[in-house]
Amino acid sequence: MRNIFILLICFICYQAVSYGQMADEHYYFKNLSVKNGLSQNTVHAILQDKQGFLWFGTKDGLNRYDGLSFRKFKHDDRARQSIGNNFITALYEDAKGNIWVGTDVGLYIYDPQKDSFRHFAELSVEKTKIEHTITVISGDSQGCVWIAADSQGLFCYNPESGKLHNYTLKNFPFISTNVQTLVFDNSGTLWIGCYGDGLFYSKDRLQTLHPYLSPVDRQATYANDVVMRIVKGAYNCLYIGSLRGGAKELNLTSNKLHDLLSVDERGESVYCRELLVASDNELWIGAESGLYIYSLRMGKYVHLRSSITDPTPCPIMRSIRCVRIGKEAFGSAPILVV
Known part of the structure; x- marks a missing residue:
């Protein structure tokens, strides 16, 4: 199996092939792998915490990177407060600075003050526990933590009340597979992307759930599609990435769905x-055919390749996050995982 690398984009010297009159840019990729101290090369999750540390969840351990070296966190039978599992699938930092760590057998919380992990084994109001693979962890404006677990549906934990609610697939029989992504828009509406079932939304915190229907023909636009990522952008827009539909922009004000990139310059x-809103004007699109940098203002894109003469694109992009560089909060660079 080929190595999987973390790529730090520093905007220096990597060739981009441009399409539609976007200027050529040069980007520099800094590779971090097991040679640099990473516990394993298959990275499933990235997080930058409030202190500036970068966290990488791999198939064999959790890693914290300070810009110079890695600190590894793995399960240790001799240490009761170590993490309970090494296969990391999702990461999230709550308002108190705790790191929520999703694994393939449940959920753990890292307390940076105590430098210890605890198993999140709370019983939900519906008498269920989070026990399966965690696919996504997110938060809302009320401070609640939302967790999607394989075949268990969605969980919502309220830190103030200590209550955990489980919204199971039985409540929504038209969703038969895993939740891949979720996000709250500016109005508080919850948007959910599913594997094989498409795109859904709820305006009442999952008391009801509705498939997204095209404003043109009132059909479920993403029916039978795999919605991999939903991200918020400027001007009350959502950006949606799927395996069949490519990257699209949903303007929530006008309820218009606009195709951004579904077919590339080769007709493929x-x-x-994966998606990243790098700025109000720039959307990064990670795909099986590589990385595309899309100008929202111009409606054009560049497709990153090894060189202008090399037709081979960047490898599959599995995760992109925007992080701060240095102590100042301003100035950032995307982090990619392939």
Whole structure:
């Protein structure tokens, strides 16, 4: 199996092939792998915490990077407060600075003050526990933590009340597979992307759930599609990435769905896996065919490749996060995982 690398984009010297009159840019990729101290090369999750540390969840341990070296966190039978599992699938930092760590057998919380992990084994109001693979962890404006677990549906934990609610698939029989992504828009509406079932939304915190229907023909636009990522952008827009539909922009004010990139310069379908809003004007699209940098203002994009003469694109992009560089909060660079 080929190595999987973390790529730090520093905007220095990597060739981009431009399409539609976007200027060529040069980007520099800094590779971090097991040679640099990473516990394993398959990275599933990235997080930058409030202190500036970068966290990488791999198939064999959790890693914290300070810009110079890695600190590894793994399960240790001799240490009761170590993490309970090494296969990391999702990461999230709550308002108190605790790191929520999703694994393939449940959820753990890291307390940086105590430098210890605890198993999140709370019983939900519905008498269920989070026990399966965690696919996504997110938060809302009320301070609640939302967790999607394989075949268990969605959980919502309120830190103030200490109550955990489980919204199971039985409540919504038209969702038969895993939740891949979720986000709250500016109005508080919850948007959910599913594997094989498409795009849904709820305006009442999952008392009801509705499939997104095209404003043109009132059909479920993403029916039978795999919605991999939903991210918020400027001007009350959502950006949606799916394996069949590529990258699209949903304007929530006008309820218009606009195709951004579904077919590339070669006429090949763009199987979108990851999205990043790098700025109000720039959307990064990670796909099986590589990385695309899309100008929202111009409606054009560049497709990153090894060189201008090399037709081979960047490898599959599995995760992109925007992080701060240095102590100042201003100035950032995207982090990619392939």
